[in-house]
Amino acid sequence: MNTIRGDAFLRADGRKGIRNTVAVVYLVECAHHVAREIQLPFREADVHLIGFGGCYPNDYAFRMLEALCTHPNVGAALLVSLGCEGFNRRGLLDAIRASGRPADTLVIQETGGTRSSIERGREWVRDVKRRLEATPRGPLAPHELVVGTICGGSDGTSGITANPGIGRAFDRLVADGAACIFEETGELIGCERVMAARAATPELGQMIVDAVAKAARYYSVLGHGSFAPGNADGGLTTQEEKSMGAYAKSGSARISGLIKPGDVPRAGGLYLLDVVPDGEVRFGFPNVNDNAEIVELVACGAHVTLFSTGRGSVVGSAISPVIKVCANPETYRSLRDDMDVDAGRILEGRGTLDEVGAEIHRLALAVAAGAKTASESLGHQEFVLGYKRFDQVGPACHPAYA
Amino acid sequence: MHVIHLSPLDNVVVLARSVQPGDTVEIDGRPVAMRGPLGLGHKLALRRIAAGTKILKYGAAIGSATCDIEPGEHVHLHNMRSDYLPTYTLDGARLYREGR
Numbered sequence: 371m372n373t374i375r376g377d378a379f380l381r382a383d384g385r386k387g388i389r390n391t392v393a394v395v396y397l398v399e400c401a402h403h404v405a406r407e408i409q410l411p412f413r414e415a416d417v418h419l420i421g422f423g424g425c426y427p428n429d430y431a432f433r434m435l436e437a438l439c440t441h442p443n444v445g446a447a448l449l450v451s452l453g454c455e456g457f458n459r460r461g462l463l464d465a466i467r468a469s470g471r472p473a474d475t476l477v478i479q480e481t482g483g484t485r486s487s488i489e490r491g492r493e494w495v496r497d498v499k500r501r502l503e504a505t506p507r508g509p510l511a512p513h514e515l516v517v518g519t520i521c522g523g524s525d526g527t528s529g530i531t532a533n534p535g536i537g538r539a540f541d542r543l544v545a546d547g548a549a550c551i552f553e554e555t556g557e558l559i560g561c562e563r564v565m566a567a568r569a570a571t572p573e574l575g576q577m578i579v580d581a582v583a584k585a586a587r588y589y590s591v592l593g594h595g596s597f598a599p600g601n602a603d604g605g606l607t608t609q610e611e612k613s614m615g616a617y618a619k620s621g622s623a624r625i626s627g628l629i630k631p632g633d634v635p636r637a638g639g640l641y642l643l644d645v646v647p648d649g650e651v652r653f654g655f656p657n658v659n660d661n662a663e664i665v666e667l668v669a670c671g672a673h674v675t676l677f678s679t680g681r682g683s684v685v686g687s688a689i690s691p692v693i694k695v696c697a698n699p700e701t702y703r704s705l706r707d708d709m710d711v712d713a714g715r716i717l718e719g720r721g722t723l724d725e726v727g728a729e730i731h732r733l734a735l736a737v738a739a740g741a742k743t744a745s746e747s748l749g750h751q752e753f754v755l756g757y758k759r760f761d762q763v764g765p766a767c768h769p770a771y772a
Numbered sequence: 773m774h775v776i777h778l779s780p781l782d783n784v785v786v787l788a789r790s791v792q793p794g795d796t797v798e799i800d801g802r803p804v805a806m807r808g809p810l811g812l813g814h815k816l817a818l819r820r821i822a823a824g825t826k827i828l829k830y831g832a833a834i835g836s837a838t839c840d841i842e843p844g845e846h847v848h849l850h851n852m853r854s855d856y857l858p859t860y861t862l863d864g865a866r867l868y869r870e871g872r
Contacts, residue, residue, distance in 0.1 A: 526813020611834035
């Protein structure tokens, strides 16, 4: 077996982590400050802050936090509750404990308020970090990896250099047996027919067409596509032009399944993540920014995310490292410290698409082996989670499991 | 290399480097003088494109011409539009409000 590392973090469900992070989780905005203060002294010691701001309960938000707190990169979780919010904190705690991870809940209203909650929380984190030193370790192979991809701050170079470069890396990872996930059906408007032709079955192809039609409807009601002013400054004119470029990230593998946020692929292959809510339009934009999409990829089990940018995004993520692939050579020169791969060099005759694809593939495995990405080293741990509603996927979405 | 012709089907090419007014870019063997500064990644017409014609990039339709476009001309928000959703820009916020 081809081994990436011998000391991956082994979890009770059989999945393996490339990091051993402690998640400090606020369950309503009212507990955010206390959770942030608990995390602060440990922010460079693999303790990450995540959470949900809303007071009203939401099945999607519960499912996301459950998936994130039991993600293979997470070793333990501390839930921070104000005490009166709608979030089902007992259900979440039970789910995390059932996964074999140390977990506890700190209820601020029952712990004497801000100061004593922060002290108690920090003690808990210090103690659990000692316990995590005994986490079982073992070998990790490429076929055990889940890798996501996203683009942010796209421009006219994204679809020519970084996105097809990531596509080549995805082809290599799929060949390794890894599960690879691409997403944002709203950024695939215009590509639905070509994409459907790559689906493992005609039924899956039709579901992909339907998912993109749902995205087009959703964005039409909102009156705004997944398109930012900077995209146009960078030479992109229309949603479908951006889509064609974004689509190149998926590479050329057969599409094995259509998943929704929180669904973890059960086998290797290429998966499309449908991020647009089901049913009537509610709660606003499907994903308010790039990090909302990254969080959903992580909830689908992504160990690492390949992030393509042309204008120059600097974000990273909580829980799973983000590899920045810079499409535009001018952007790379001005934001060099934030970038991991100079894919724009293709435009200047300093490399080929195949070389860039091979470099991204190598780097993904190196990061899985423990190497830090640029955004990790700079301390980026962005996290955002909002309200959504999804129906569960049917069996036709996973023909390979049938 | 000044421009990239991504697919033989395409009627636009993509600038592989930024250009300044007066720079000459070679498109399909013909020199074309650039009228304004343009960043790399922007599109130029490969040939004459009549109003209403699909703009093709990556071999796929990325929208339609809203007026006649001359060879070598910058192809962007001022002369093409999406066939799906309006494009929002800070400068073009007015056009967006009008639903164009």
